[in-house]
Each structure stands twice: as C-alpha cells, then as structure tokens.
Amino acid sequence: MSVLVIAEIDTHGLKTATRSAISAAAQLGGEVHVLLAGENIQGIALQAKEIKGLSKILVADSPEYAQGIAENLSPLVRQLAADYQTIVAAATSFGKNLLPRVAALLDVAMVSEVTQILAPRRFVRPIYAGNLNATVAAPVGQLVLTIRPTTFAPAELQGGAAEVVAVASTGDAGKARFVSRELAVSDRPELATAKVVISGGRSLGSKEAFHATLTPLAEQLGAAIGATRAAVDSGMAPNDWQVGQTGTVIAPELYIAFGVSGAAQHVGGIKDAKIIVAVNTDPDAPIFKVADYGLVADLFTVIPALQSALKG
Amino acid sequence: MKILVQIKRVIDYQVTVRPTADGRNVETAGVKMSINPFDENALEAAVRLKEAGLATEVLAVAIGSAANQDVLRHALAMGADRALLLETEHTLGSLQTAKALKALVAREAPQLVLTGKQAIDDDAAETAQMLAALLDWPQATFASAITLADGVATVVREIDGGQETLQLNLPAVISADLRLNDPRFIKLPALMMAKKKPLETLPLAELGAVEAPALTLEAVNEPPARPAGRVLGNVDELVAALRAAKVLS
Numbered sequence: 164m165s166v167l168v169i170a171e172i173d174t175h176g177l178k179t180a181t182r183s184a185i186s187a188a189a190q191l192g193g194e195v196h197v198l199l200a201g202e203n204i205q206g207i208a209l210q211a212k213e214i215k216g217l218s219k220i221l222v223a224d225s226p227e228y229a230q231g232i233a234e235n236l237s238p239l240v241r242q243l244a245a246d247y248q249t250i251v252a253a254a255t256s257f258g259k260n261l262l263p264r265v266a267a268l269l270d271v272a273m274v275s276e277v278t279q280i281l282a283p284r285r286f287v288r289p290i291y292a293g294n295l296n297a298t299v300a301a302p303v304g305q306l307v308l309t310i311r312p313t314t315f316a317p318a319e320l321q322g323g324a325a326e327v328v329a330v331a332s333t334g335d336a337g338k339a340r341f342v343s344r345e346l347a348v349s350d351r352p353e354l355a356t357a358k359v360v361i362s363g364g365r366s367l368g369s370k371e372a373f374h375a376t377l378t379p380l381a382e383q384l385g386a387a388i389g390a391t392r393a394a395v396d397s398g399m400a401p402n403d404w405q406v407g408q409t410g411t412v413i414a415p416e417l418y419i420a421f422g423v424s425g426a427a428q429h430v431g432g433i434k435d436a437k438i439i440v441a442v443n444t445d446p447d448a449p450i451f452k453v454a455d456y457g458l459v460a461d462l463f464t465v466i467p468a469l470q471s472a473l474k475g
Numbered sequence: 476m477k478i479l480v481q482i483k484r485v486i487d488y489q490v491t492v493r494p495t496a497d498g499r500n501v502e503t504a505g506v507k508m509s510i511n512p513f514d515e516n517a518l519e520a521a522v523r524l525k526e527a528g529l530a531t532e533v534l535a536v537a538i539g540s541a542a543n544q545d546v547l548r549h550a551l552a553m554g555a556d557r558a559l560l561l562e563t564e565h566t567l568g569s570l571q572t573a574k575a576l577k578a579l580v581a582r583e584a585p586q587l588v589l590t591g592k593q594a595i596d597d598d599a600a601e602t603a604q605m606l607a608a609l610l611d612w613p614q615a616t617f618a619s620a621i622t623l624a625d626g627v628a629t630v631v632r633e634i635d636g637g638q639e640t641l642q643l644n645l646p647a648v649i650s651a652d653l654r655l656n657d658p659r660f661i662k663l664p665a666l667m668m669a670k671k672k673p674l675e676t677l678p679l680a681e682l683g684a685v686e687a688p689a690l691t692l693e694a695v696n697e698p699p700a701r702p703a704g705r706v707l708g709n710v711d712e713l714v715a716a717l718r719a720a721k722v723l724s
C-alpha cells in the first residue's frame with residue numbers, strides 16, 4: 164500500500180525537508196504520494212512533478228490551508244488517509260505540530276523523529292536529546308511518522324513524472340486564526356540545511372559582539388550562524404538560531420563552535436555533522452569530546468586569525 | 476477559569492543517561508528524577524495567569540507511579556492549587572496519555588490545558604497535539620508568549636526560521652517552550668505550604684479505558700561514538716586540517 168507524504172511549503176516553495184521525507188517514504192515500500200496543501204500552489208505542484216520517486220501529487224489549493232493551521236489541515240489528511248498505509252512528514256516545527264494531531268484523529272500509532280528505517284514497522288529514533296537511540300516497533304495497522312530531515316538525503320528534483328490530482332478542501336475548522344509570522348530574512352544559507360555552520364555561546368558577551376564577531380566570518384565561509392540556548396536566552400541571538408534538543412538539529416559538513424561548552428542538549432543537535440571544530444579556552448570543556456579538531460584558545464583571537472588565514 | 480497543567484517526572488536533565496545492562500531500556504535505578512523542564516514553564520505560565528486574575532484554579536496532573544508525588548509537591552510549591560496523580564505502573568504511550576487526559580478533562584472541565592512542548596526522556600512532542608485532537612480543541616505548540624482575553628488565547632509560537640502568532644478560541648491546549656518564562660525558584664515557606672495543599676491519587680483504571688496503539692521499545696543503545704579528535708596548536712594547522720578533510724576550499 165502507498166505512503167502519503169505531507170509537504171511543507173515556505174516562501175521559497177517546497178521545503179527541502181519534504182524531499183527528505185519523500186526519500187524516507189520510498190524506503191517503506193509502495194507508491195509515494197505527496198499532499199500539497201496551501202493557497203496558489205499550482206506552480207509548486209508543477210515543480211514537484213519532477214521529484215524522483217513520486218507517483219502522485221494531491222493538491223488542495225484553498226485559503227484555509229495558506230498558513231499551515233493544524234486544525235484545518237488535520238481533517239484533510241484524515242480524510243485522505245484511508246488510502247494509505249503510512250503518513251509521513253519531516254520533523255520540522257510544521258510536521259511536529261501537525262502529525263500527532265493526525266495520528267490521534269486516526270487513532271493510530273505514531274513514531275516521531277525517525278532517524279533510521281530498519282523495516283516498515285521498526286525504527287530507530289533518538290531519545291534523551293540524542294544521548295541514546297531507541298529501537299521501536301509499531302503495532303499492525305496504519306502508522307504516522309515524522310522523520311528527521313538531516314538523516315535522509317532529499318529526493319532528487321528531477322527524473323520524476325508524477326500525476327497531479329486536485330482534492331477538495333475540508334474547509335475552515337474555525338478554531339484557530341493566523342495573526343502574523345515573523346521570519347528572519349538573511350542572504351546567508353538556512354541553518355537547517357547549510358553546509359557550513361559557525362556558532363557562538365554565552366561567552367560572546369553581548370548581542371553587538373555576537374554579530375560583530377561572527378557575521379564577517381560567516382560571510383567569508385558562506386556559513387549559517389547558530390547559537391547556544393544560553394546565547395539566545397541572554398538576547399545575543401534570535402531564537403531560531405538555537406542549535407540542539409530544543410532548537411534546530413543540523414548535520415553540516417563543517418560545524419565550528421566558538422565558546423560553546425558542549426552541554427548534552429547542544430551536542431544532541433550537532434552530532435551528525437561531518438567535521439566538528441571546537442574553540443574554547445577551557446581544555447576540559449565537554450565540547451572537545453565530540454570535536455574532530457580543537458583549539459584551546461580565546462575565540463576573540465582565533466576568529467581574526469582564521470579570517471586572515473582564509474584570505475591567504 | 477480552571478487551568479490543567481500536565482507534569483511529567485523524568486530523569487533530571489543533568490544526568491548522563493545510560494542503557495540498562497540488557498540494552499532493552501534506560502537505566503533509572505538510583506538516578507535523580509525531576510519535573511520535566513518544559514512542564515515547569517507550563518506551570519509557571521499557569522500560576523502567572525492566576526496571579527493576574529485571569530484564572531481561578533491551577534490543577535497539576537501527573538500520570539505514573541506513586542513516585543510522581545514528589546514532582547506534584549514541587550508543582551504545589553510553585554503555586555498549583557491542587558494536584559492529582561493518575562496512578563499506573565504501566566508506561567503509557569503518547570496516545571494513551573492523551574486519552575487518559577481527555578477522560579480527566581471531562582471530569583475537571585478546565586478551559587485551558589498547558590503541557591510541556593516535549594518530555595526530555597522520549598523527546599516525542601506529541602501529547603499536547605493528540606489531546607487537542609481528541610477533544611476537538613485548538614492547539615498552540617512551542618509557545619513563547621501567552622495572553623488571554625475574552626475567551627481567546629493569543630499565542631506566540633517558536634517555529635523554524637522565526638515565530639508566529641495564533642489566536643485560539645478557548646478551550647484550548649498549549650504546549651510550552653523554555654522561552655515562555657523563567658520558572659520561579661521555590662522558597663522554603665512555599666514548600667511548607669505545599670504540604671497542606673490537596674494531592675489526590677486516582678487509579679488510572681478508574682477513569683475508564685485508555686486503549687490505544689502503542690510502540691514497543693525493543694532496544695536502547697548509545698549512539699556510535701565519534702572518532703577521537705585532535706587538539707591542534709594554532710589556526711594554520713586548523714585550516715590545513717580542514718582543507719585536507721575537504722570541508723574548506
């Protein structure tokens with residue numbers, strides 16, 4: 164039986180994380196269909212046709228889906244779900260918000276933040292901020308999954324030929340109203356998918372110092388900037404820069420942590436980076452236990468030195 | 476207006492967790508347990524709403540073994556008026572938990588249920604949304620600000636890339652992010668007073684059936700360790716190493 168992937172649309176179109184969910188869905192066996200729900204999304208549907216491995220795109224184009232309101236989307240998914248064995252989405256803030264609601268409406272089991280598919284009903288997922296991995300088995304019946312996008316390569320954007328089918332709206336549930344959304348605008352890459360991420364901790368000292376110290380290096384490296392919770396809580400960095408258990412989980416090629424102690428809740432969000440570099444004045448800082456390369460040094464001298472070494 | 480706050484007892488966030496010897500579960504023997512950090516934020520928000528005159532009663536609810544009395548006493552000391560333990564020796568899955576809470580909501584008739592955004596043991600982040608679905612109530616997950624007026628909750632939510640604001644018609648379910656507030660520090664007099672507040676225990680079975688499909692935990696492992704790293708002498712060595720690893724051009 165087929166798998167239905169719930170797509171996520173942002174200002175740039177279909178999110179990369181959705182293509183990761185499509186790759187994960189392909190591992191479950193059966194046809195992979197995707198639900199695109201939103202407003203004025205015909206153009207996105209045409210792009211999505213090309214995605215490799217996808218056989219059908221269900222398009223629900225209606226104003227009540229424009230803002231991703233879970234109260235409106237969950238009845239739609241519930242109605243479509245009858246034809247599917249498994250419902251999958253990426254474990255982004257959108258997917259995490261919506262899919263448990265869907266699972267409860269369907270009265271079926273849910274597995275969140277899957278990092279490995281061992282069999283169609285056996286999965287590995289991180290627990291305790293990623294300090295441990297749990298292997299879980301789901302009971303017979305329909306299943307709802309969210310998958311961690313960093314552990315499944317996004318399905319390719321070409322080579323597919325999916326059929327596009329319109330589906331009717333289930334209307335406005337009238338329970339929740341969208342008021343506003345403030346998204347950070349930046350020309351730097353997105354934190355969740357950047358190849359290079361540099362991050363700063365509490366020791367950067369102030370909002371001004373955080374930006375003045377990290378931004379030029381980030382620009383030189385084409386990197387996204389991340390932060391610890393301590394840095395975010397003291398107002399040095401916006402909340403969506405937080406990396407870790409309660410922030411974004413990332414898996415860049417290169418992660419450089421400046422003045423980050425390496426608390427378990429932070430490390431849980433970077434463990435899948437290819438190379439981790441730690442710069443910390445304390446040789447006993449726990450971050451050195453997960454770092455591939457470390458410098459026991461003051462970040463305020465390392466960063467300018469790194470900038471000139473990169474120029475040379 | 477009554478607010479119900481869900482409190483889960485979990486391994487303290489500072490403990491280094493380990494699998495049991497047979498690799499089938501997480502070692503909890505002799506391990507420090509605490510209130511789930513996000514649930515403290517949920518409770519703090521509820522107590523502040525009461526202090527602001529926007530709520531009349533704060534009820535703290537835990538589902539689990541008799542050992543949960545300690546986190547419920549903590550909740551009472553933080554300012555909950557009443558605590559209720561739905562006692563069971565079984566570990567419930569998220570949907571079972573949500574069903575138990577739905578039954579309790581029918582009994583207690585709160586206008587608002589506050590939970591943590593996730594429990595730091597299973598990191599599931601499922602219960603609030605499931606409960607909202609079962610009750611057919613609106614939901615706001617990952618809340619970093621809550622205001623109540625005229626039967627409407629206005630909630631700022633933390634989302635990927637920024638934040639958004641939603642308005643929910645009450646009754647509603649809201650899950651708390653750490654940024655919602657700084658939970659108060661409990662002082663000794665509050666602890667003493669908490670001893671006099673009512674803490675009721677109700678066998679979960681008495682609430683009725685909470686049948687729901689649940690996952691089976693087969694194994695718990697430490698993730699593969701990263702290969703041992705190297706401390707380098709200076710920035711030039713670092714740049715050379717990163718170029719050799721082909722992560723820098």
Ligand SMILES: Cc1cc2nc3c(=O)[nH]c(=O)nc-3n(C[C@H](O)[C@H](O)[C@H](O)COP(=O)(O)OP(=O)(O)OC[C@H]3O[C@@H](n4cnc5c(N)ncnc54)[C@H](O)[C@@H]3O)c2cc1C
Nearest residue numbers: 364365366391392393407408409422424428429444445462
């Ligand atoms: C439920 C829960 C969830 C959490 N989730 C997250 C999360 O998602 N992400 C997260 O990051 N945290 C999270 N935390 C917080 C986490 O436990 C730590 O408190 C936090 O990561 C510490 O941030 P920090 O490294 O900036 O600060 P600190 O721990 O204070 O460390 C500062 C470091 O900077 C070093 N330093 C100081 N000056 C310099 C200098 N000049 N040059 C170089 N190094 C210097 C110090 O040696 C020290 O190691 C969570 C906590 C809880 C309870």
Ligand SMILES: Nc1ncnc2c1ncn2[C@@H]1O[C@H](COP(=O)(O)O)[C@@H](O)[C@H]1O
Nearest residue numbers: 481482538590591593594599600601602
């Ligand atoms: N056994 C439980 N007892 C009380 N509250 C719970 C329980 N399990 C989950 N919760 C609540 O649901 C939230 C989210 O948990 P979870 O969905 O398991 O990540 C927690 O922060 C608690 O507020």
